[in-house]
Amino acid sequence: MTTASPRRSRKRLFIALLLALLIGVPMLATSPSPWVDEKRAATGDQVAAAKGLAQQARSSRETGKPVTLTLGNTELAALSAMATQGAAPARIHAGVEDGTLTLTGSRPILWRWLNIRARARGTSEGMPGWNIEVGSISLPGWLSDWGLEQLQRRYLGAETALPPLDKILRELAISRETVAAKVLMPKESLLVQAAATGRATLNEDAIAALYCDLVEMQVAEPEASLAAHIRRALAASEASPEGHRTAIMALALITATPEKVHLAAGNQALEACSPPANMAPILLHGRADWAMHWTLSAALEMTTGNRLGTLIGEWKELADTKAGVAMLAPEDPSGFSFVDLASDRAGLLTARRLTDPQTLDKARAKLMRGDENTLLPAEALKLSDGLTDAEFAARYGALDDPRYAAKVKEIDAMLRRGGIE
Template sequence: MTPPEPSPTDSAKPARGARRRGRWLLAALLAVLVTAALALLSLTPLVPEAATPDTASAAAARNALQQITGSDTRRGALVQITVTQRELDGLAGLASEALAPLRIRARLQPAALPGQSRGGEMVVDMSRELGAGLWVNAVALVRPTEDSKAAALPDLAVTIGRVPVPQWLSHWALARLWRQAQGDAAKPVALEQALRRFTIAPDQARVVLVNPGRGAALAGLAQAGGTTPDPERLAAAYCAIAGTAGADLPKLVRLAAAQKPPAGISAEDHNRVLLTAIAMRAVPEYREKLAGSARALVADCGASADPITLAGREDLAKHWALSAAISATLGSQVARSMGTWKELADSSEGGSGFSFVDLAADRSGERFAMAAVKPQLARTVQTRLVAITQDQILPPELLTRPEGLDRAAFERDYTAVDSPEYAAAVRTIDRMLGNAGVP
C-alpha cells in the first residue's frame, strides 16, 4: 500500500518555522546591538568644546611639555615631572586641538575614597564624535596605589559610556602605550620597572620615572598615530646631508631631494624620509626625537655643527623644517596646532614674542609636506624640491609681517587666534605663499 503524499500545507510548516526562528534570532541580535550601543554611545559629549587657546594656557602647556620631552637627562636616569592643574588644562587644550575631533579634559581633585583624606586623584574625561549626532564618552579615574613609594602601576577605573573596563585591561593598554612611546629604544623599559613613584595632590601630580630617552617623544607619537619613516632609509638620507656645512635651507633641501629614491619605495614615502632627514640636520636639538629607531644608525654620520638658515635666520629654517617633518609623519593638524601654540607661548613674559614670520615658515613647511605625501602630487613635489629657491620657500614680502608681539600687543591687534582679525592675517600669509607657488 502506497503511503499518502504529504500535503503542501504539511511541507510548508517546517519552512515557516525556520523563517520564524530566523526572525526571532535577528530580532534578538538587533536588541543586543541596540543595548550595547545605548551603553557605549551618547547623544551629548561629556567634554565641552575646548576654549580658545591664549597666552597663559599655551605657556602652561609648554612648561609641562618641557618637563616631559625636553629633559637632557641621559636615558635610564631618573626624572621627576610635576604638573599643576593649570598645566594639565594647557596640555588637554593642546591635545584636544591637535587630535580633534577627540576632546580631552583632566582634573585634579581630593581623593573620594574613605581613608584617603590627604591624597588626591586625577579624572581624565574624553569625548569623541562619531557622526550622526553620536558621541562616545570615556572616563578614567587615576589614583596612586596605597603605598605611594611602591613601584606599582596606579589604580585605574576606566568607563566607556556606561561600560566599565577591567583594570587588568586598562593596565595592559597603558603598558602598551608606554612601550610605543619608546619608539627609538632597542630594549624598551617596561612601565612597571620605569615608574618609581606616582603621587597626586589636589593641586599637583608628580611622577618619578626612568627617562626613556629624548628620542621617545616624536618617534613614539609617530608609531602610535602617524607614519614612521623606514629607519635604514632615513639614516641613509640623513647621513648624505649631515656634513653639509655653511648652507642655507634651500641648498640643503636641493641636496636632499637630489638623492635617488631606493627601489621599492613610493614617491610619497621617499619624500617623508627626505623631509625628516632635512629636519634632523636643520634642527639638531630634535635630531634624536626625529630619528626614532634610526638613532644608532646615524650616530656616526659626522654631522656638521654649522647652522642652517633661511633668509639669513636660523629660526626660520628650523620652523620650516620641523613643521614639514611633523606634518609628513603626524599630520598637518598636529603641526599647525604646535606652531600656533608655540607662538602664543612666545608672547608670554620673557618670550621672543608672537611672530607671523615664524608662522609663515611653519605654514610653508606644512603645505610642502602635505603635498609631498599625497600620491598624486608626490613626484611633482620631488621635482620642485630639486630646484627650490629661497623665494619659493618663503616669499620676501612675508619677512615684513608683524613679529615680536607680546601678549598685550597681540590681543590689542588680533584679540585671539579665533578672531576675524587673526583669520585675516593667516589668509594673507596663505595667499602670499600660494602666489609664490607653495603647494
C-alpha cells in the first residue's frame, strides 16, 4: 500500500481550496432570487415628477448656484421606475425609511441573480459613506469606497464630459422620510454629456464648424424643409459613421433653437455663431416640433447607442399627458402624440442606418435625394395625437403593455414602408 507524498497532498489541498473559492464566492455573491421585485414601466405621474426634479436641477446651470431637491418615497419610486427601464434587464429600487436611504439593484446572471444593496444615513458633504452588501457578502468600508471610486473613474471624471459626482452632489441630508440633495449641474453641453453615457465620441470642433456653416446658409438662403437641411449637412460631411454623427449633431443644434443654449452650453465656438432671432424655423411637414423630435432623437441615438433616445421620447409623451402647455413648440399639443413618437422613431431608425457601415451609403444616398415623406411618411400624420392620460391608459395601458408594444411595431413597419429602410 502506498501513500501520497506530502507535496502531492498539499497540491491537492490547494486545488480544492481554489475550486471552493471559484465556486463558493460567486454562490455567496449571487442569490437564487432578486431582491428587487419586477417593476412596471414609469407612469405619466412618475415621469411628470421626475421632469419637475430635472427642471429644478437644471435651474442651477443658469445661476451657477446649487439647488436643493427634496425627494420622498414617491419621487424615489419614480426615479427607480425610470432607472429600471433604462438599465433593463437590471432592476433598481430606491427608498428612505427610518432615516436610512437604501439603494438596491438586481441583475440576472445565468440562472441566478446578482443583488447589491447600499445603505446610508445622516448628512454628508458630497457622496455619503455607503454600507454595501453583495449577495451574502458585506463589503468592508474601504472596499466599498474603492469600488465606488473605480466606478466614478470609469463613467465620470476627467476622461468623460461628466464631472465627478462630488462636483454635482454637494450635500446629501437623509431625514426620517425624505432625502434633501443639494446639486449643481455642470454647464457643459448636454449632448456631449449624453455621449459620455454611450460608446460614441464626438468631435466638438467639427460639430461647431458645421453648425456655424448651417446657420450661415440658412440666413443667406432660408429653407424651411428639414429634408433640405439634411442634404446640406450630409453634403458637408464625410460618408462615414463619424461624419454622419457630426452632421446629425449640428442639425439637431440648429433645429432645436432656442433649446441650443442647453444642448450646447459651454462651447464658445457654438455660442459665437448663434442664429439671429428672426432666422426662418426648420419644419417637418410644416411643424417645428416634429423636426425637433426627429433630429434630437437621431442625435441621442448617434451619441448614446443605447435605449436612452427611445425612452426619452416615450417619457416626453407621458409627461405631456400631464402638461398644460407645449414643451417643444407652439404647435406641439399636450397629451400623448403617436405622431411625435413616429417622428422620434424615424430619427433614431435613420441614425442607426447612417452609422452602420453596411447600410450608411444606401441611407445617405436616399436622404440626399429624398423629401419630407422619406423622413416621416405622410401616413404617420394620421396617427392619434394629444391623448390624455386616461385615454392613453384605456387604449394602450402603459409603456410595457402588449397593446403599446404592438402599436410601436406597427409604426416602425409604417416607417420602413415609407422609406426609412
